[in-house]
Amino acid sequence: MSECISMPSIDRSSAQWFTAAAAIFRKDWQSELRTRYAISALIMFVVSTIAIVIFAIGSESIPSDVLTGMLWVIIFFSSMSGLSRTFVAEEERGTVLTLQLLASPSVVLGGKLAFNFVLVLSLNIFAVALYSLLVSEFLIVTLSIFWITILLGSMGLAAAATIIAAIIAKANTKGTLFPVLSLPILLPLLVVVINATRLAGEGAPFEDAVREFQFLIAYIVVVVTVSQLLFDYIWTD
Amino acid sequence: MKARIVLGVWISVVMLLAFSLPMVTEIRQWFELPVIPGLEQKARILFFHVPTAWLSTIAFIASMGYGIKYLKSRRHEDDIRSETAAAIGFLFCILATVTGAIWARFSWGTFWNWDPRQTSIFVLLLIYGAYFSLRSAVGDEEKRATLAAVYSIIAAVIMPFFMFIMPRVLASLHPQPVLNTEGTTAMNTTMLMLLLASFAGFTALSFWLWNIQVRIQRLEAHHRAISFGDQHRG
Numbered sequence: 001m002s003e004c005i006s007m008p009s010i011d012r013s014s015a016q017w018f019t020a021a022a023a024i025f026r027k028d029w030q031s032e033l034r035t036r037y038a039i040s041a042l043i044m045f046v047v048s049t050i051a052i053v054i055f056a057i058g059s060e061s062i063p064s065d066v067l068t069g070m071l072w073v074i075i076f077f078s079s080m081s082g083l084s085r086t087f088v089a090e091e092e093r094g095t096v097l098t099l100q101l102l103a104s105p106s107v108v109l110g111g112k113l114a115f116n117f118v119l120v121l122s123l124n125i126f127a128v129a130l131y132s133l134l135v136s137e138f139l140i141v142t143l144s145i146f147w148i149t150i151l152l153g154s155m156g157l158a159a160a161a162t163i164i165a166a167i168i169a170k171a172n173t174k175g176t177l178f179p180v181l182s183l184p185i186l187l188p189l190l191v192v193v194i195n196a197t198r199l200a201g202e203g204a205p206f207e208d209a210v211r212e213f214q215f216l217i218a219y220i221v222v223v224v225t226v227s228q229l230l231f232d233y234i235w236t237d
Numbered sequence: 238m239k240a241r242i243v244l245g246v247w248i249s250v251v252m253l254l255a256f257s258l259p260m261v262t263e264i265r266q267w268f269e270l271p272v273i274p275g276l277e278q279k280a281r282i283l284f285f286h287v288p289t290a291w292l293s294t295i296a297f298i299a300s301m302g303y304g305i306k307y308l309k310s311r312r313h314e315d316d317i318r319s320e321t322a323a324a325i326g327f328l329f330c331i332l333a334t335v336t337g338a339i340w341a342r343f344s345w346g347t348f349w350n351w352d353p354r355q356t357s358i359f360v361l362l363l364i365y366g367a368y369f370s371l372r373s374a375v376g377d378e379e380k381r382a383t384l385a386a387v388y389s390i391i392a393a394v395i396m397p398f399f400m401f402i403m404p405r406v407l408a409s410l411h412p413q414p415v416l417n418t419e420g421t422t423a424m425n426t427t428m429l430m431l432l433l434a435s436f437a438g439f440t441a442l443s444f445w446l447w448n449i450q451v452r453i454q455r456l457e458a459h460h461r462a463i464s465f466g467d468q469h470r471g
Contacts, residue, residue, distance in 0.1 A: 170384055177370060177371065181388065184395070188399055188402055215402060222398075226390065233386075234383065
């Protein structure tokens with residue numbers, strides 16, 4: 001069991017690790033483009049939640065910190081609809097064994113993590129664009145804080161969602177379990193990104209959000225490290 | 238048998254004292270408890286609420302510890318211990334939430350106001366809930382044990398982030414915990430002794446509950462194995 005947790009050592013094998021992870025990433029990307037399951041689910045979810053938010057607001061004027069919080073509600077639930085796909089699809093297609101033979105667990109996790117990150121980042125950019133187009137009261141003053149929050153928030157979201165997706169792919173009720181397991185893990189992240197986005201909306205100087213960014217980076221490092229250590233137990237039957 | 242009676246008498250005496258010792262502003266006798274400003278008689282919940290909150294965390298750590306042990310040993314016994322510790326932790330977590338909410342109703346005027354303490358116990362409840370939904374969603378025994386252990390480790394690693402971030406976002410009205418950073422406490426020795434006695438009693442009680450539950454589960458697993466064998470012999 002222990003030799004399976006092969007962390008990439010530095011020098012030559014590190015380059016090999018990246019090439020292998022990139023191959024996993026490319027494979028996922030190609031099969032995603034073939035079916036467009038995750039992408040269309042994510043887009044539809046973003047569009048419909050934003051529509052519901054707009055219907056709920058009606059002609060009321062909503063304070064901007066509520067609107068920034070609402071943006072993350074949209075992002076959280078949209079990600080919950082598509083991010084579990086990477087691992088669930090492997091189980092459904094029965095390709096888990098092939099992947100286990102071809103790549104080490106840490107490479108698989110690396111590739112899937114990269115794929116989910118790209119997916120969630122593009123989803124977030126799309127959601128922000130649509131949200132600021134349709135909700136006119138949504139204003140961001142300090143753009144630097146806002147975009148760094150989106151970037152780090154996407155990374156953290158992808159990191160936590162990937163390991164939880166790996167867990168739920170082995171369970172019987174995959175769909176409902178994903179948000180249930182993810183929420184307690186993602187809650188500290190959500191609290192911080194909502195706070196940082198509020199700062200960006202209020203036009204706080206960049207220095208005010210440094211603590212938030214430190215927290216987000218710490219969160220990402222911890223979640224990715226723990227995922228790498230534990231993934232082997234989930235992945236290999 | 239004898240230990241059980243001792244435990245019963247111990248907790249009864251502690252609870253009796255907790256609700257009957259007089260609270261006075263100027264302490265003259267050894268059995269008198271101090272009046273803590275702002276809490277007064279409501280401070281008596283301390284002897285029940287604090288041990289339950291403490292045990293809900295300890296049980297979670299114990300559950301994670303046995304989870305790690307399971308991942309190493311792959312013995313079903315360790316999974317039984319881990320699950321049972323989580324079940325008892327969940328029970329105490331509910332008790333701590335409910336007693337805390339009742340206390341908040343009379344101290345803060347509302348059952349729930351998203352105080353950082355309430356938020357963190359709410360998250361602990363969510364984690365316990367997620368842990369048990371995960372367990373019920375996995376059919377295979379070994380897979381269930383592994384996934385539950387992995388999930389409890391991830392959750393335990395995330396928990397410290399709450400301790401760090403919550404006070405920054407929200408200010409707390411919760412009375413200072415017993416083990417606070419300043420090392421200050423408004424309690425006198427009698428009150429502290431009584432609280433420690435309550436801690437000891439509840440810890441022993443939960444250990445006893447855990448022990449019974451582990452033995453029941455072990456017998457059930459054994460019984461399943463035997464009846465499975467009978468069926469297959471025809």
